[in-house]
Amino acid sequence: MVTDRPVRxxxxxxxxxxxxxxxxxxxxxxxxxAATGSVDLSxxxxxxxxxxxxxxxxxxxxxxxxxxxxxxxxxxxRSVTAPQWSVPAWLLSPPVGSAIRLSSVVVxxxxxxxxxxxxxxxxxxxxxxxWSGWWAGYTMSVYLVGNTWPTLNPWRTIASVIAGWVSVDRxxxxxxxVWPSVGxxxxxxxxxxxxxxxxSPRLLAVVTVAYSLFTVAGGVVYGAPWFRHVDPISRLFRAxxxxxxxxRTSSGLTLTVxxxxxTEGEARGEPTFIIAVLWVTTYDGLVSTPLWRELVETIGxxxxxxxxxxxxxxxxxxxxxxxxxxxxxxxxxxxxRTYITAQTIELRFARSLLPIAASYHFAHYLxxxxxxxxxxxxxxxxxxxxxxxxxxxxxxxxxxxLLSILCGHLLAVWVAHTTAFDLFTGRFQSIRSQYPFILMMxxxxxxxxxxxxxPSAQPPFVL
Amino acid sequence: xxxxxxxxxxxxxxEHSRQSITANTRPTERVPTAVPDDETPAAWCPHCxxxxxxxxxxxxxxGDRHRDEWTANQRDRYESAxxxxxxxxxxxxxxxxxxxxxxxxxxxxxxxxVWS
Ligand SMILES: [Zn+2]
Numbered sequence: 001m002v003t004d005r006p007v008r009x010x011x012x013x014x015x016x017x018x019x020x021x022x023x024x025x026x027x028x029x030x031x032x033x034a035a036t037g038s039v040d041l042s043x044x045x046x047x048x049x050x051x052x053x054x055x056x057x058x059x060x061x062x063x064x065x066x067x068x069x070x071x072x073x074x075x076x077x078r079s080v081t082a083p084q085w086s087v088p089a090w091l092l093s094p095p096v097g098s099a100i101r102l103s104s105v106v107v108x109x110x111x112x113x114x115x116x117x118x119x120x121x122x123x124x125x126x127x128x129x130x131w132s133g134w135w136a137g138y139t140m141s142v143y144l145v146g147n148t149w150p151t152l153n154p155w156r157t158i159a160s161v162i163a164g165w166v167s168v169d170r171x172x173x174x175x176x177x178v179w180p181s182v183g184x185x186x187x188x189x190x191x192x193x194x195x196x197x198x199x200s201p202r203l204l205a206v207v208t209v210a211y212s213l214f215t216v217a218g219g220v221v222y223g224a225p226w227f228r229h230v231d232p233i234s235r236l237f238r239a240x241x242x243x244x245x246x247x248r249t250s251s252g253l254t255l256t257v258x259x260x261x262x263t264e265g266e267a268r269g270e271p272t273f274i275i276a277v278l279w280v281t282t283y284d285g286l287v288s289t290p291l292w293r294e295l296v297e298t299i300g301x302x303x304x305x306x307x308x309x310x311x312x313x314x315x316x317x318x319x320x321x322x323x324x325x326x327x328x329x330x331x332x333x334x335x336x337r338t339y340i341t342a343q344t345i346e347l348r349f350a351r352s353l354l355p356i357a358a359s360y361h362f363a364h365y366l367x368x369x370x371x372x373x374x375x376x377x378x379x380x381x382x383x384x385x386x387x388x389x390x391x392x393x394x395x396x397x398x399x400x401x402l403l404s405i406l407c408g409h410l411l412a413v414w415v416a417h418t419t420a421f422d423l424f425t426g427r428f429q430s431i432r433s434q435y436p437f438i439l440m441m442x443x444x445x446x447x448x449x450x451x452x453x454x455p456s457a458q459p460p461f462v463l
Numbered sequence: 464x465x466x467x468x469x470x471x472x473x474x475x476x477x478e479h480s481r482q483s484i485t486a487n488t489r490p491t492e493r494v495p496t497a498v499p500d501d502e503t504p505a506a507w508c509p510h511c512x513x514x515x516x517x518x519x520x521x522x523x524x525x526g527d528r529h530r531d532e533w534t535a536n537q538r539d540r541y542e543s544a545x546x547x548x549x550x551x552x553x554x555x556x557x558x559x560x561x562x563x564x565x566x567x568x569x570x571x572x573x574x575x576x577v578w579s
Contacts, residue, residue, distance in 0.1 A: 052577060056570060063566050066559045072552065337516040339496040339504065423494070426523035428548055428555070
């Protein structure tokens with residue numbers, strides 16, 4: 001194996017670097033001790049103001065980039081994400097897959113039946129199953145464990161069964177590009193904001209049936225490519241699944257280092273879709289901040305319908321995110337002095353944003369998943385004659401939220417570093433071309449933390 | 464990785480290529496490039512004709528991608544370019560250390576100020 005050119009007379013240089021590192025660590029620890037020493041520890045420490053938490057988040061991202069810039073050996077960088085292990089194949093045996101597929105169709109039936117039914121307890125359970133169980137909890141399993149949606153997707157199962165009877169084999173027109181999936185994703189999330197979709201079982205039933213008809217029809221006509229390129233939900237899970245450690249390969253199941261798949265890119269508009277994912281997760285949190293409430297009330301006073309404000313915010317924010325990303329790519333190209341096309345750079349760096357979106361989803365929905373877990377344990381304990389525990393948020397809740405956001409960003413910094421060293425030439429160009437992406441990540445961390453730190457109010461509904 | 468039919472009916476597997484992480488050098492890979500209208504490349508790679516903005520980047524590229532096919536002269540060019548880059552990186556890393564120290568201090572004192 002050839003490695004980078006071995007370091008020849010540079011021993012002294014690295015000695016200087018090490019000494020400087022030690023000095024700075026010593027200074028840092030010393031000043032930290034001095035600083036805490038001056039604080040009266042007997043009293044409760046004052047809560048950290050929000051602006052300081054937010055800028056600390058940005059600072060940590062910046063500092064972690066500066067630290068990774070010392071890792072410049074391509075062999076070392078590759079070796080971090082290279083390990084992979086294969087998983088026994090019996091987990092994927094056809095009977096197991098068929099059983100899972102069948103039960104997912106049953107669950108879909110239960111949800112639709114439950115929301116249509118008259119019993120309020122059952123419809124409340126169906127709502128909980130969809131929003132806390134699936135939209136929050138299942139999505140977490142996709143980016144933390146692996147993308148099981150191609151097997152679980154009940155619409156795909158139904159479509160494939162129907163396609164066995166009637167054979168309509170069309171190929172997806174190329175001009176569609178990424179836009180149906182982006183439009184579908186933005187539209188679905190917009191729908192959850194402007195309608196009481198999260199609280200009204202009837203509406204949920206209507207939307208589910210409409211979505212089912214549309215998706216099954218598309219799946220029958222266009223086959224697998226429909227779920228790959230058009231269906232927004234399948235595409236969302238496929239994107240999230242890239243972060244996960246387990247992945248499906250043609251030989252079975254593989255366990256890898258999380259993030260090892262993020263240094264690649266896929267054509268057909270993947271960057272645009274990833275930007276849309278990042279934006280909807282952000283917007284989902286943004287609408288429950290007091291600032292958004294004020295904005296909606298101010299604009300609503302002029303007479304603009306609230307649904308319109310939400311739609312404009314959705315479209316405008318997505319456009320702004322996309323523009324920021326494209327501008328950043330152009331800057332990376334100029335700063336790094338590379339002739340690699342902007343399109344290629346866009347494609348290769350887009351997936352580094354996925355851990356950020358996933359961590360942000362985690363922070364946003366952790367509360368609702370913990371709520372379901374508390375509820376289930378409450379029901380179980382009641383079944384066994386125990387007392388009903390009062391659900392309360394654990395004390396580590398806020399810390400877990402901020403920690404998840406930081407972890408996502410740190411993974412993103414490392415992925416961007418790996419991608420840059422794989423794509424660009426030499427070491428200095430690879431470091432410098434990351435500047436715009438790191439600046440974007442710092443800005444995004446600060447926005448994300450600012451949103452998470454706000455007390456989440458119920459977003460203003462239209463109804 | 465060839466596209467294979469995956470038994471569960473999904474073809475998700477075909478696009479999971481991990482080439483760039485597992486493969487060490489990819490001399491055959493062509494990265495799409497475009498030279499801006501108002502610029503002329505300073506050098507082209509003798510092996511894959513990729514354009515570069517500076518001579519040094521071209522020499523570094525030889526070591527990144529074409530170790531199996533380079534001539535002794537190209538190897539010398541790469542080694543001197545590598546040493547030049549190392550010198551620049553050393554200065555850069557000194558700046559990075561001072562920036563890190565600055566960030567650490569700024570935050571430490573801000574927290575000390577806020578908590579006291
Ligand atoms: Zn070349």
